[in-house]
Amino acid sequence: xxxxxxxxxxxxxxxxxxxxxxxxxxxxxxxxxxxxxxxxxxxxxxxxxxxxxxxxxxxxxxxxxxxxxxxxxxxxxxxxxxxxxxxxxxxxxxxxxxxxxxxxxxxxxxxxxxxxxxxxxxxxxxxxxxxxxxxxxxxxxxxxxxxxxxxxxxxxxxxxxxxxxxxxxxxxxxxxxxxxxxxxxxxxxxxxxxxxxxxxxxxxxxxxxxxxxxxxxxxxxxxxxxxxxxxxxxxxxxxxxxxxxxxxxxxxxxxxxxxxxxxxxxxxxxxxxxxxxxxxxxxxxxxxxxxxxxxxxxxxxxxxxxxxxxxxxxxxxxxxxxxxxxxxxxxxxxxxxxxxxxxxxxxxxxxxxxxxxxxxxxxxxxxxxxxxxxxxxxxxxxxxxxxxxxxx
Ligand code: TGC
Ligand code: FAD
Numbered sequence: 001x002x003x004x005x006x007x008x009x010x011x012x013x014x015x016x017x018x019x020x021x022x023x024x025x026x027x028x029x030x031x032x033x034x035x036x037x038x039x040x041x042x043x044x045x046x047x048x049x050x051x052x053x054x055x056x057x058x059x060x061x062x063x064x065x066x067x068x069x070x071x072x073x074x075x076x077x078x079x080x081x082x083x084x085x086x087x088x089x090x091x092x093x094x095x096x097x098x099x100x101x102x103x104x105x106x107x108x109x110x111x112x113x114x115x116x117x118x119x120x121x122x123x124x125x126x127x128x129x130x131x132x133x134x135x136x137x138x139x140x141x142x143x144x145x146x147x148x149x150x151x152x153x154x155x156x157x158x159x160x161x162x163x164x165x166x167x168x169x170x171x172x173x174x175x176x177x178x179x180x181x182x183x184x185x186x187x188x189x190x191x192x193x194x195x196x197x198x199x200x201x202x203x204x205x206x207x208x209x210x211x212x213x214x215x216x217x218x219x220x221x222x223x224x225x226x227x228x229x230x231x232x233x234x235x236x237x238x239x240x241x242x243x244x245x246x247x248x249x250x251x252x253x254x255x256x257x258x259x260x261x262x263x264x265x266x267x268x269x270x271x272x273x274x275x276x277x278x279x280x281x282x283x284x285x286x287x288x289x290x291x292x293x294x295x296x297x298x299x300x301x302x303x304x305x306x307x308x309x310x311x312x313x314x315x316x317x318x319x320x321x322x323x324x325x326x327x328x329x330x331x332x333x334x335x336x337x338x339x340x341x342x343x344x345x346x347x348x349x350x351x352x353x354x355x356x357x358x359x360x361x362x363x364x365x366x367x368x369x370x371x372x373x374x375x376x377x378x379x380x381x382x383x384x385x386x387x388x389x390x391x392x
Pocket of ligand 1: 149248
């Protein structure tokens with residue numbers, strides 16, 4: 001259970017008035033689930049470097065997997081603001097929980113829905129939506145992270161199948177996945193998406209151990225050693241780097257909302273503690289230095305909320321640009337990690353303890369500020385949008 005009353009979660013600019021009843025209902029139900037399922041076990045899971053048991057099926061039950069995927073394929077057919085709200089609530093629990101939902105929704109279901117054949121949609125989407133099937137997304141490679149266009153993973157046409165070779169690194173849920181959406185180059189050097197299934201000979205998913213961040217999430221590699229991929233597993237409706245990058249637009253948008261949840265968890269904990277903890281005969285919240293921190297946290301959370309809500313409207317209207325999404329991802333992750341670090345100080349020594357969430361969120365956000373495009377890469381995307389000059 002959270003350390004602070006849930007009615008202290010901030011809505012400083014009255015944004016609730018801009019949400020529909022359905023948005024608020026979704027928020028309440030995901031918030032309740034986070035309180036009952038995530039909060040009681042997340043600290044221990046992070047300590048043990050283990051994922052939450054049955055997480056994906058639980059997320060499926062609450063409709064957090066592919067919320068905007070059409071209902072005919074098992075999704076909930078919701079709008080983009082609903083998706084954002086779900087991500088915010090999940091990450092108030094832990095970034096690992098939001099990561100699980102965003103990879104499954106934006107990086108696995110999204111490309112199959114957008115670029116897949118009818119057969120692929122029917123075969124995979126309902127199982128992914130229910131969490132009975134777990135997906136992963138392979139873009140990053142050992143030698144190519146920020147520069148995925150230089151990827152080495154490739155496939156050749158062998159007549160009745162493709163032969164896939166290469167390796168992907170830093171892949172969320174790789175050790176758990178039943179399928180992986182893998183981006184690889186064909187003989188002409190064009191990037192394509194392939195659905196690789198566990199059990200295909202030559203496909204292995206070794207786990208990456210000893211992470212000090214996102215400890216409740218499994219990360220690993222996808223290794224392809226002469227894997228025979230059936231031709232019907234190629235995503236037919238996209239070629240080029242814009243395929244994987246379109247998926248990233250969706251995931252980065254979700255992260256922009258998600259990290260507000262982590263910031264809120266730290267902020268609300270710090271406010272509560274500052275009212276209870278007394279030093280020099282008075283609550284520490286009565287001192288100006290602590291108030292300055294709290295005031296700045298609330299200001300940044302409120303700005304981040306407004307950024308996301310408007311971005312959600314742009315997404316709903318299908319006019320959000322990749323650069324607008326980059327700005328929100330970059331800004332919101334930065335304010336969240338700063339709030340996690342600074343709010344820890346308000347708790348003094350207690351701030352380093354697992355009973356409070358700051359160290360866990362701060363450590364998680366070190367991954368979030370790096371994955372889905374680093375903080376600096378998003379700045380370069382904004383710089384390019386402003387000037388027209390590519391500074392990569
Ligand atoms: P560039 O030449 O700029 O573009 C190549 C083609 O892609 C198009 N494009 C986009 N399309 C859709 N959405 C976007 N955001 C797009 N950005 C670019 C572009 O128009 C072009 O199309 P075409 O038709 O002309 O060929 O590409 P570049 O090689 O210069 O690279 C720049 C770029 C944008 C790739 C790079 O800046 C970048 O974004 N790097 C970051 C890589 C990244 O974010 N990797 C994430 C891996 S997945 C992950 O981290 C999951 S974490 C999961 C979890 O939550 O646990
Ligand atoms: P690099 O690209 O080597 O960057 C190193 C540094 O150089 C960074 O600071 C970067 O900003 C900087 N840099 C790079 N290029 C430039 C430039 N042109 N100008 C200035 N500075 C530059 N990937 C997936 O495909 N699927 C996943 O599911 C996935 N999950 C992940 C989970 C975790 C926990 C983590 C940590 C990563 C995950 N990633 C995943 C990979 C992630 O997207 C990459 O780590 C990220 O894109 C950065 O790539 P890199 O680590 O190779 O760093």
